Amino acid sequence: MTEKLYENNSYIKEFTAKVISSDERGTVLDKTAFFPEGGGQYGDTGYISGIRVTDTQIKDGIIYHITEAPVEQTEVNCTLDWNIRYNRMQNHTGEHILSGVINRKYGYNNVGFHMSNDEVTLDVDGKLTEEDIIWLEDEVNRIIDENREVYCIYPEGDELRNLQYRSKLDLTEGVRIVVIDSVDMCACCAPHVNTTAEVGLLKIVKHYNYKGGTRMHILCGDFARRDYRTLSEQNTKVANTYSAKRYELCEVVERLEKEIYTLKDQLRTLRSSVIESMVQENGGKGVCLYFADDFAMDELIKLADRSVVLYPDALTVALSGNDTDGFNFAIGGANAKDRFADFKARFNARGGGRDMYQGKVQSCKNELADFFNGIS
Numbered sequence: 001m002t003e004k005l006y007e008n009n010s011y012i013k014e015f016t017a018k019v020i021s022s023d024e025r026g027t028v029l030d031k032t033a034f035f036p037e038g039g040g041q042y043g044d045t046g047y048i049s050g051i052r053v054t055d056t057q058i059k060d061g062i063i064y065h066i067t068e069a070p071v072e073q074t075e076v077n078c079t080l081d082w083n084i085r086y087n088r089m090q091n092h093t094g095e096h097i098l099s100g101v102i103n104r105k106y107g108y109n110n111v112g113f114h115m116s117n118d119e120v121t122l123d124v125d126g127k128l129t130e131e132d133i134i135w136l137e138d139e140v141n142r143i144i145d146e147n148r149e150v151y152c153i154y155p156e157g158d159e160l161r162n163l164q165y166r167s168k169l170d171l172t173e174g175v176r177i178v179v180i181d182s183v184d185m186c187a188c189c190a191p192h193v194n195t196t197a198e199v200g201l202l203k204i205v206k207h208y209n210y211k212g213g214t215r216m217h218i219l220c221g222d223f224a225r226r227d228y229r230t231l232s233e234q235n236t237k238v239a240n241t242y243s244a245k246r247y248e249l250c251e252v253v254e255r256l257e258k259e260i261y262t263l264k265d266q267l268r269t270l271r272s273s274v275i276e277s278m279v280q281e282n283g284g285k286g287v288c289l290y291f292a293d294d295f296a297m298d299e300l301i302k303l304a305d306r307s308v309v310l311y312p313d314a315l316t317v318a319l320s321g322n323d324t325d326g327f328n329f330a331i332g333g334a335n336a337k338d339r340f341a342d343f344k345a346r347f348n349a350r351g352g353g354r355d356m357y358q359g360k361v362q363s364c365k366n367e368l369a370d371f372f373n374g375i376s
């Protein structure tokens with residue numbers, strides 16, 4: 001069994017140890033401050049005598065450091081990626097405070113916990129409202145500000161049996177209980193910060209119903225501060241672009257949405273009159289051929305429909321696009337079925353339809369014009 005230095009002192013960043021073995025399963029030391037993956041938290045990373053440790057795992061009480069190369073020394077100096085590990089400690093302790101408060105106030109249990117490199121999710125087995133979430137955030141941050149002590153106890157026998165704590169286990173010995181003074185007790189093997197103030201800040205960034213309960217995405221400590229910086233930078237950028245004040249961005253977006261809606265409406269009206277004059281100007285003899293530079297498919301169909309109505313005895317061909325990207329087309333009117341079949345065969349066009357044939361063709365304007373003008 002590897003001696004777990006992180007259990008009694010979660011602040012060890014550097015240590016020396018003896019190498020027990022080093023093979024394809026990983027490097028085993030007599031003692032380690034590297035926390036192995038477990039309970040929703042990734043394994044620690046860092047260096048063993050300059051060799052990169054990419055992961056840490058535990059099996060039957062033996063901790064395996066996954067290294068990029070075998071470790072050949074017998075005595076080694078080890079260093080943790082301390083920033084990553086400390087952020088995880090801040091977030092894990094923040095999660096305990098939140099789960100503890102939820103359990104006391106609502107009686108819900110933590111039924112899922114996962115911590116990635118920039119996000120923490122927490123699932124509880126009960127529904128929380130918007131007001132609950134706001135209350136919880138305030139309550140947790142109040143406890144953070146109170147700078148309460150966080151420590152571990154190892155009760156045994158009856159004391160352990162009778163103790164009320166979260167994640168209660170059936171064991172009567174060897175249970176590590178993380179205590180947050182007057183707030184929470186929970187069985188947990190992970191390293192934590194020593195005081196609640198070190199959590200810094202807790203923010204519930206997202207919450208929604210999940211498997212009959214609630215899933216929350218939370219950020220603590222440095223995760224939360226980095227999130228605040230990013231949001232603040234984005235806010236300032238948008239506010240400067242639209243000459244808005246810091247807290248007025250929703251109004252700016254609403255105003256822009258209205259403007260877009262009005263402009264789209266005006267564009268639709270304008271397009272309709274453009275379509276009408278294109279069709280009127282065509283005259284409608286033999287083949288009515290239209291090239292529209294930037295029409296969307298629905299506008300192209302509108303154009304073709306109007307042309308067919310006005311000139312039912314002619315073949316209508318409406319195209320939009322360019323020589324590089326190809327052309328969208330709508331073909332209708334007299335003999336449309338046969339003409340479309342010829343066109344499809346000649347240009348290898350994709351598409352189909354009934355009465356009005358539509359699709360896409362890769363060709364150039366001159367060839368398409370020659371082909372359709374040749375029909376009449």
Ligand SMILES: [Zn+2]
Pocket residue numbers: 039092096186187188189190
């Ligand atoms: Zn825990």
